[in-house]
């Protein structure tokens with residue numbers, strides 16, 4: 001399609017929709033962006049509250065591997081608009097980025113709002129039109145091509161509510177059911193523990209699930225566990241629960257001490273100290289870790305080797321993911337085989353789909369935003385060919 005004078009409708013003013021709008025407007029298309037919320041990119045702004053981890057600095061191959069089964073499908077887009085390109089694009093909007101200690105990339109401002117403001121100014125200069133408070137219900141907008149960038153199904157109040165699923169299914173397009181990812185999980189705390197420790201971080205632990213061990217931290221929630229370490233394992237935890245009804249997470253509260261050293265420390269005379277004070281003084285365990293260990297009634301009467309095993313391999317049973325509304329992102333969406341290599345729907349000519357609404361998932365670390373931006377940049381060039 002030659003682009004000059006072509007009209008393009010983009011539904012969804014999140015990162016994917018806005019990036020597609022920029023690329024197509026730059027190449028001479030007349031672009032209109034529709035969104036059902038009264039203002040754009042509400043989820044991007046929400047991500048900004050957490051510092052806006054926009055991409056990652058690791059090697060490209062490692063980066064690509066984070067997308068699991070969807071990696072090869074996403075490869076052309078990610079090669080076309082790489083993490084370096086995204087950082088240069090941010091800098092072009094006046095938002096320099098930096099690499100944090102974990103290799104994650106953030107804007108120096110740690111926010112999304114200055115980036116979004118500068119971006120909207122650029123889109124205005126390019127002549128992009130916006131129509132807000134407009135919910136797309138499958139109607140033909142009368143454009144030469146339409147790009148759907150409707151997002152997944154988490155945090156529906158920010159606009160991406162997944163209601164578009166029925167519209168595409170009516171066209172015979174396969175949709176993989178949504179599942180929460182990068183989410184917390186339910187566990188049965190005692191009311192006393194939940195009351196006392198909800199919100200407390202559990203730091204400097206290792207978490208193991210299905211043979212994968214991470215040195216990390218997590219957060220206690222009233223109903224379970226969440227936070228970075230849990231998000232990183234969320235795909236395998238979720239799939240394990242779906243397959244077996246529960247997932248067994250193993251926590252090592254003292255990963256830097258050998259079992260022998262722990263054993264030696266615990267053998268120090270306890271004197272008049274309570275059992276929890278003894279754990280605190282000998283192993284420097286935080287109150288939340290001691291509280292969690294004591295969720296196991298009878299901990300204090302365990303023989304020493306079993307006590308050491310509890311501290312280094314505490315089994316925590318998780319029974320369900322937290323609701324999708326609270327997840328950072330969702331797996332599921334348009335099955336990838338429904339799209340050609342230009343992100344056009346095979347069963348709906350001139351209709352393209354990009355971003356989180358496709359069936360792929362990735363951990364936190366900037367991978368979600370990078371892939372959404374990259375798909376959008378790629379589709380811009382593909383419509384332009």
Ligand SMILES: Cc1cc2nc3c(=O)[nH]c(=O)nc-3n(C[C@H](O)[C@H](O)[C@H](O)COP(=O)(O)OP(=O)(O)OC[C@H]3O[C@@H](n4cnc5c(N)ncnc54)[C@H](O)[C@@H]3O)c2cc1C
Nearest residue numbers: 012014015016036047053136151159160355356366368369
């Ligand atoms: C709390 C939180 C923190 C996050 N932090 C990070 C992070 O640090 N790094 C990272 O990489 N990712 C992060 N993410 C994920 C990231 O924000 C999303 O993956 C990304 O926004 C997806 O972009 P998108 O453009 O595909 O969809 P969205 O940003 O969800 O945008 C979709 C848009 O489509 C509109 N829409 C939906 N249906 C319709 C309809 N029928 N008609 C009209 N408009 C419609 C919505 O209103 C919305 O504006 C975070 C998410 C959350 C919730």
